[in-house]
Amino acid sequence: MLRQLHSLPGLLAALFVVLLAVTGAILSLNPALERLATVLPAAGQISVAELTGKLAKRYPETEQIVRTPSGTLIVYFTRDGQVGADRVNPQTGETIGPYEPSSFSRWVKNLHRSLLLDTPGRAIAGITALLLVTLTISGVFLLATRMGGWRQLLQPVRGTLSQRLHIEFGRVVIIGLLLSALTGVYLSAITFELISEGIEAEPELPQQVSSGIPAATNTLAALKAMDLTQLRELVYPYPNDPDGMYSLTTEQGAGYIDQVSGEWLSYQEHDATHVFYEFIYMLHTGEGLWWLGIILGLFALAIPVMAVTGPLIWWKRHSSKPKFAANSAANTADTVILVGSESNSTWGFAKTLHDNLVQAGYRVHSAPMNQLASNYRSAQRLFILSATYGDGDAPASAKQFFQRLEKIHQQPTFATAVLGFGDRQYPQFCGFAKKVEETLSAKGWPQLLPLDRINRQSPQEFARWGNAVGKALGSELTLVHIPTRPKTTTLTLAERVDYGVDVQAPTAVLRFIASENNTEINLISRLFKRSGLPPFDAGDLVGIIPPGSQVPRFYSLASASKDGILEICVRQHPNGLCSNFLCTLPIGGNIEAFIQLNPDFRPASGKAPIVLISAGTGIGPLMGFIRHNWAHHPMYLYWGGRSPQSDFLYEPELNTYLKDKRLTELNAVFSRTNDRAYVQDKISLDGEKLRKLIKSDAQILVCGGRDMANSIMTALNDILAPLDISVVTLKVQGRYREDVY
Numbered sequence: 001m002l003r004q005l006h007s008l009p010g011l012l013a014a015l016f017v018v019l020l021a022v023t024g025a026i027l028s029l030n031p032a033l034e035r036l037a038t039v040l041p042a043a044g045q046i047s048v049a050e051l052t053g054k055l056a057k058r059y060p061e062t063e064q065i066v067r068t069p070s071g072t073l074i075v076y077f078t079r080d081g082q083v084g085a086d087r088v089n090p091q092t093g094e095t096i097g098p099y100e101p102s103s104f105s106r107w108v109k110n111l112h113r114s115l116l117l118d119t120p121g122r123a124i125a126g127i128t129a130l131l132l133v134t135l136t137i138s139g140v141f142l143l144a145t146r147m148g149g150w151r152q153l154l155q156p157v158r159g160t161l162s163q164r165l166h167i168e169f170g171r172v173v174i175i176g177l178l179l180s181a182l183t184g185v186y187l188s189a190i191t192f193e194l195i196s197e198g199i200e201a202e203p204e205l206p207q208q209v210s211s212g213i214p215a216a217t218n219t220l221a222a223l224k225a226m227d228l229t230q231l232r233e234l235v236y237p238y239p240n241d242p243d244g245m246y247s248l249t250t251e252q253g254a255g256y257i258d259q260v261s262g263e264w265l266s267y268q269e270h271d272a273t274h275v276f277y278e279f280i281y282m283l284h285t286g287e288g289l290w291w292l293g294i295i296l297g298l299f300a301l302a303i304p305v306m307a308v309t310g311p312l313i314w315w316k317r318h319s320s321k322p323k324f325a326a327n328s329a330a331n332t333a334d335t336v337i338l339v340g341s342e343s344n345s346t347w348g349f350a351k352t353l354h355d356n357l358v359q360a361g362y363r364v365h366s367a368p369m370n371q372l373a374s375n376y377r378s379a380q381r382l383f384i385l386s387a388t389y390g391d392g393d394a395p396a397s398a399k400q401f402f403q404r405l406e407k408i409h410q411q412p413t414f415a416t417a418v419l420g421f422g423d424r425q426y427p428q429f430c431g432f433a434k435k436v437e438e439t440l441s442a443k444g445w446p447q448l449l450p451l452d453r454i455n456r457q458s459p460q461e462f463a464r465w466g467n468a469v470g471k472a473l474g475s476e477l478t479l480v481h482i483p484t485r486p487k488t489t490t491l492t493l494a495e496r497v498d499y500g501v502d503v504q505a506p507t508a509v510l511r512f513i514a515s516e517n518n519t520e521i522n523l524i525s526r527l528f529k530r531s532g533l534p535p536f537d538a539g540d541l542v543g544i545i546p547p548g549s550q551v552p553r554f555y556s557l558a559s560a561s562k563d564g565i566l567e568i569c570v571r572q573h574p575n576g577l578c579s580n581f582l583c584t585l586p587i588g589g590n591i592e593a594f595i596q597l598n599p600d601f602r603p604a605s606g607k608a609p610i611v612l613i614s615a616g617t618g619i620g621p622l623m624g625f626i627r628h629n630w631a632h633h634p635m636y637l638y639w640g641g642r643s644p645q646s647d648f649l650y651e652p653e654l655n656t657y658l659k660d661k662r663l664t665e666l667n668a669v670f671s672r673t674n675d676r677a678y679v680q681d682k683i684s685l686d687g688e689k690l691r692k693l694i695k696s697d698a699q700i701l702v703c704g705g706r707d708m709a710n711s712i713m714t715a716l717n718d719i720l721a722p723l724d725i726s727v728v729t730l731k732v733q734g735r736y737r738e739d740v741y
């Protein structure tokens with residue numbers, strides 16, 4: 001609901017919001033430019049009477065003096081029968097130049113207020129401001145949900161580039177945007193007379209004035225007592241009019257002044273509503289508060305960025321999920337399917353289940369696990385299909401599942417069946433689905449079927465589970481789902497460096513380029529003089545589909561696409577279909593690959609040190625981070641191999657990076673030398689140094705096998721104990737990240 005509330009007005013209003021933001025940003029410059037071109041007298045420095053005295057010589061026939069909220073002083077006068085208007089120096093009364101309001105500025109103001117369309121335009125501008133209020137408020141709530149609570153609102157952001165840009169910009173400008181949008185809605189409501197702007201003081205027109213010769217303006221008592229900084233407008237009487245009087249408007253009120261006695265004839269204060277209106281007007285336009293105008297104008301410039309990244313995020317989410325036909329509403333469905341997925345393959349399986357059940361006559365509601373409802377009124381069964389990521393962690397569409405589940409206290413009327421999707425190569429095979437099933441049974445939720453697990457998206461295992469579901473429902477259910485092969489790019493092996501054969505750990509650093517055969521990519525890349533590789537960064541993953549299999553194997557990337565190569569580091573496993581294929585691939589050989597973004601695994605920006613820890617091929621992405629460390633961020637590498645002679649991966653490059661300061665310190669240890677040391681041993685030995693680094697906000701990035709990662713965690717917990725923190729604390733702070741396989 002919150003997401004719809006955010007994305008719908010966003011998409012609708014994107015164009016208008018951008019228009020209002022850009023024009024608003026341009027207009028926000030006006031008060032500051034005016035302020036720059038104006039000499040502002042301090043309060044108490046000069047009275048209105050003194051000013052009129054200074055103006056008298058140059059402008060004997062002054063008609064009116066106007067002082068704008070930004071302090072510009074304009075004199076309207078008659079000279080030789082011609083009317084004119086000049087900007088004057090408020091301290092000296094000297095002419096600065098003719099007053100010629102910029103026609104560009106007036107045009108931009110009209111565009112901002114009414115899109116040059118008069119009343120319908122004003123209405124659109126008002127509605128756009130209202131949509132912007134909805135966007136800012138729903139955006140803050142959405143961010144709090146995404147970050148896991150209000151206290152986490154300022155924590156580092158993870159996600160794709162679009163998501164990070166959208167959130168980072170949003171967090172900085174949100175208060176300013178809300179202020180501009182709310183004040184805009186208020187001004188628009190005033191335009192359409194939905195609320196009152198109050199009454200600008202209209203003093204009584206005096207019936208009687210003193211008779212006699214008018215005194216010189218600079219001698220009038222009321223004007224002598226009036227400070228120039230209070231002035232808004234002074235209208236002179238017609239020359240030689242015995243009934244004439246001065247009309248004076250100030251920030252607080254307005255009145256008439258006798259031209260003979262110089263005393264007030266009448267005076268009326270503005271009412272409170274009008275003072276409030278003027279205050280809001282000042283907040284919206286920055287007129288009279290130029291620095292606020294500039295800040296709000298700068299904030300408004302974030303809107304075009306957000307208007308591009310917002311729809312991009314929306315499009316990505318919508319285009320990558322399969323569309324469900326006949327998706328019943330949550331409270332009318334008899335069968336609910338909740339899906340936990342990161343790269344969407346589980347949605348394909350869910351759709352097959354959904355379609356088959358709909359065909360069998362069930363009313364089915366399918367949704368992400370993050371949308372678990374507190375009540376499914378008509379449901380008789382709930383299926384949960386979920387993948388697992390990291391160390392038994394939730395995939396993206398299930399991150400808020402437990403938070404929501406915690407809030408449900410009543411026993412459901414339906415029975416549940418959990419189906420995990422995972423990969424047996426991971427130590428926590430279907431770890432997240434297992435956690436879900438354990439939690440549901442601890443809560444006493446009835447079970448339709450025990451937990452089942454699907455390895456590597458196996459269609460056979462899924463069909464077998466379908467049979468079990470059919471039996472439980474009392475009808476036959478044939479679930480045939482062949483996972484769609486991800487769209488791949490053909491890459492050609494351009495270079496390889498082999499290591500580790502002597503120590504029974506054959507490992508290769510492989511560098512690929514876009515294949516010559518890929519005509520579509522070649523055309524585009526030739527046009528833009530690019531490598532033809534899909535976009536990726538070091539730390540992302542490449543999925544490679546080995547011949548004879550439909551299921552991709554993932555490898556961490558040691559390069560970024562801007563390097564012009566795709567580099568991975570692969571260890572050959574005796575029975576590994578993909579690793580054998582890759583490690584025996586000749587130069588010129590092709591692979592089919594696609595990119596899976598892994599934006600969580602990146603060095604943090606800023607000056608804090610980065611500690612990189614890995615063993616064996618885990619060095620791959622860390623090499624990428626070091627290679628791109630042109631800002632000379634302090635980087636400390638801990639790495640474990642077998643023998644310095646045989647499998648010291650990347651040794652020459654690492655030495656170069658030490659010399660040019662992209663790498664601060666290299667700690668390589670080997671298990672098949674006299675030292676017999678593993679990387680966790682070196683970590684324990686360096687406890688004091690690491691404590692110091694962590695105290696100075698260091699971030700730790702670990703890449704490698706789960707066993708190594710567990711040993712590192714134990715060693716670091718011992719090191720952190722005296723600081724009264726643990727690895728879990730660092731994880732919560734986003735300062736400990738793992739890429740573990």
Ligand SMILES: Cc1cc2nc3c(=O)[nH]c(=O)nc-3n(C[C@H](O)[C@H](O)[C@H](O)COP(=O)(O)O)c2cc1C
Pocket residue numbers: 340341342343344345346347387388389390391392393395421422423424426427428429430431456457541554596
């Ligand atoms: C980076 C990464 C980490 C993974 N971690 C695990 C894991 O810890 N346990 C597991 O069983 N499967 C793990 N998998 C395998 C996925 O859960 C499995 O491929 C799943 O079918 C993907 O579903 P999805 O495409 O819907 O996200 C991991 C896959 C990747 C790419």
